[in-house]
Amino acid sequence: MPLYFFRIRNGQYSGASDQGIELADRVAAWKELTSVCGDMVGGISRKLKENSEWQMELLDESKKPIFRIRLVGEPLD
Secondary structure, rough: OOOOEEEEEEEEEEOOOOOEEEOHHHHHHOOOOOHHHHHHHHHHHHHHHOEEEEEEEEEEEOOOOOEEEEEOOOOOO
């Protein structure tokens, strides 16, 4: 089974997990990413500042991003 890794970017911080997770395919990878992100987004959104962005990516075995979820705080005025 393919190995996938998570990476979080928050402002200038960026960090990828050293331990991968085995998932059957891209469909399973997307489902896992949305599940993990969903568990985290409540806490992240309560701390998100104006004009900032938080991202979670799922990387393939070569650490190339294949999916990204972004949360952006931006004023519209």
